Amino acid sequence: MSRIKSSNLGYPRIGENREWKKALEAFWAGKLEEADFLKRMEQIRLSHLQKQKDHGIDLIPVGDFTFYDHMLDMAVMFGLVPKRFRHEGGEVPLHIYFSMARGNQTAVACEMTKWFNTNYHYIVPEYEGVQPTLTENKPLKAYREAKEKLGIQGKPVIVGPYTFIKLSKGYERAQLPAFILQLMPLYVQILQELEQEGVEWIQFDEPVLVTSISKEEMETVAYIYRQLHEAAPQLRIMLQTYFDYAEWYPELIDLPVQGIGLDFAYGLEKNLEYIKMYGFPADKVLGVGLVDGRNVWRSDLPKKSELIREITGYVSPDRIWLQPSCSLLHVPVSVKHETYLEPEIKNALAFADEKLDEIAALVKGFNHGFHTVSERLDNSRAALRQLAQSPVRNRAEVHRSVENLQTHHLQRNLPFEERRKKQQDVLKLPLLPTTTIGSFPQTSEVRQARRKWRKGEWTGERYDEFIRKQIKNWIHIQEEIGLDVLVHGEFERTDMVEFFGEKLGGFAFTQNGWVQSYGSRCVRPPIIYGDVEFLEPMSVKESVFAQSLTEKPVKGMITGPVTILNWSFVRDDLPRQQVAWQIALALRKEVEALEASGIKMIQVDEPALREGLPLKKSSRKEYLDWAVKAFRLTTSSVKDTTQIHTHMCYCEFHDFIDSISRLDADVISIETSRSHGELVSAFTDYDYDKGIGLGVYDIHSPRIPSADEIIAIIERGLQVLEPELFWVNPDCGLKTRGVEETVASLKNMVKATQIVRNRLSEC
Incomplete structure (x- = not known):
């Protein structure tokens, strides 16, 4: 046989x-x-x-x-x-x-x-x-x-x-x-x-x-x-x-x-x-x-x-x-x-x-x-x-919401140039604003505190107080460094997808479902097994507390719908685009909750948007159309004065820069450090007309970049981008870095930015 x-x-x-x-x-x-x-x-x-x-x-x-x-x-x-x-x-x-x-x-x-x-x-x-x-x-x-x-x-x-x-x-x-x-x-x-x-x-x-x-x-x-x-x-x-x-x-x-x-x-x-x-x-x-x-x-x-x-x-x-x-x-x-x-x-x-x-x-x-x-x-x-046959896969209200989507759900009230003027009147940002991508070092102390809380050794109140102390400390550090736009640091989050998935309906989480992302970096992707729905505000508490500590703007930080989709194990009984829209509708409510609580900048991270790009060129337009739609569905209900940021990392933007523009985010931050500034060439032939931050140093390396290195990257970017639209930031979150190297690197970044600002003012 x-x-x-x-x-x-x-x-x-x-x-x-x-x-x-x-x-x-x-x-x-x-x-x-x-x-x-x-x-x-x-x-x-x-x-x-x-x-x-x-x-x-x-x-x-x-x-x-x-x-x-x-x-x-x-x-x-x-x-x-x-x-x-x-x-x-x-x-x-x-x-x-x-x-x-x-x-x-x-x-x-x-x-x-x-x-x-x-x-x-x-x-x-x-x-x-x-x-x-x-x-x-x-x-x-x-x-x-x-x-x-x-x-x-x-x-x-x-x-x-x-x-x-x-x-x-x-x-x-x-x-x-x-x-x-x-x-x-x-x-x-x-x-x-x-x-x-x-x-x-x-x-x-x-x-x-x-x-x-x-x-x-x-x-x-x-x-x-x-x-x-x-x-x-x-x-x-x-x-x-x-x-x-x-x-x-x-x-x-x-x-x-x-x-x-x-x-x-x-x-x-x-x-x-x-x-x-x-x-x-x-x-x-x-x-x-x-x-x-x-x-x-x-x-x-x-x-x-x-x-x-x-x-x-x-x-x-x-x-x-x-x-x-x-x-x-x-x-x-x-x-x-x-x-x-x-x-x-x-x-x-x-x-x-x-x-x-x-x-x-x-x-x-x-x-x-x-x-x-x-x-x-x-x-x-x-x-x-x-x-x-589970009820979790058959939530009629969720399915109706997706079916009833209209064009007006996907559009901001004003075009970017008009929004930018209103936002600047409110935010009063300097030329070349400096910021970070969102997370700060998750020290062993932070990880131990989270473990104690999850094991029940700490009460929720004690853990919340610990998180507030971390936020307060890093707001103070950011102000000392001289950053213009601050973040709360994401100390309460193990992973940018897991954190939100745990608070949304339709997600399940494993104890030991780890997979390799890069090097020793392992992630534990959520499992989207049912219809996704918003249950209650997920990030408002920490963002509002951070903003109460400073006069500078603090970005609210959430993970975007396409990244949550692409960084999860997704149910295979529905088209992926429908799952993405379910997530987007849930996140839309989170964005509205942040804005209603006084947060004037909201970053909706989409580092994984390109990951879902089909390998066949003939299929890419369809994917990008529904991915852009999911992002805009998440972000388009805010006021004109609310500034929407997004972040992407480590991908070939030359392939879909037009789609990035169609996201209609007010500011996008992207990686350029490991590619040694090669990404800048993508903007030589494309007139990008929105705010953009080119990551000026590599956070995946323990080395501390010099101010001169960062100046060179900023100045190369300014060859193809307008100074009024240019932001300065690291290329990704700082969660995996040590405290001392993080502070030293950011100080050099702010120093380099000030030198370039002075040069621009002299021109």
């Missing part, structure tokens, strides 16, 4: 209890010696491999584990260390590896940006024209370790050549062929050494192939894979795509590789259509990404089993691997730790370990008859049906 196999594409790095994060931060803090750090990382890595083996996965990925980021690993493996880090060649030591990710006192960190349309951030490799070299064969090391220590014949995972090149920076379009030719011998060497080792399969991740690439680019991909096949003909390559359907399917299946992985969760309709239309090669393996690797909902196993049967009508079962739609990096580790969730929610969830179980069950069902897993199939459908 023909037999399908099970496969995995990648496993969460952080550990069930964030052991990985804790080891990293202990090492950075000097509490863990390098040898002990490496040993601890090895133990975590091997435990993850053993767990996948215990789940019965046939093809287990190796090499997906990293000390920080897989793209950073690729860069150092190829010797792509920027000159500012002064690496002399050879294998890259840990201190330089982490300096590239986090920066140091003499060098700015490498740029960080989103991994396609996910909430994971990768470190952008920098090509400076230096000849790349293979400093070490990381996939080979990972393969040997798994085989020697666990007896696992692993499947090495590596970022494919074209995806790696497309996501790197530092070369012009005309230099692309030269960059490819320089990297190809390194990929060839890796493959040949793996082939000599006896490796059977290697997984090349090429998610860029689901984006809107040109036919010319696809021809370049074909050239690359012809070279790789000729160099190592005995090594079998699984070319893995994910996050959407393959852009050039006929050309893709014609590539000289032995397997093609397709996403049958987010690219289901098109990928299935293409297989029916064009067939699938009889000499290749099809990786069927059947289980959703990006969301937390349990699979409808009977429905998935029907899809398997349908696919096997076109592809022989012995040529099929069942696997997640993408790496399980994007979901938490295990549901088993969630002891406080309501049964109707918990029973409908599947995290990484449960998704591996689903794959194993489907493989067993197909290979031995689905009657052998009938209980699993029935339980999955019953759990999803119970949630669908």
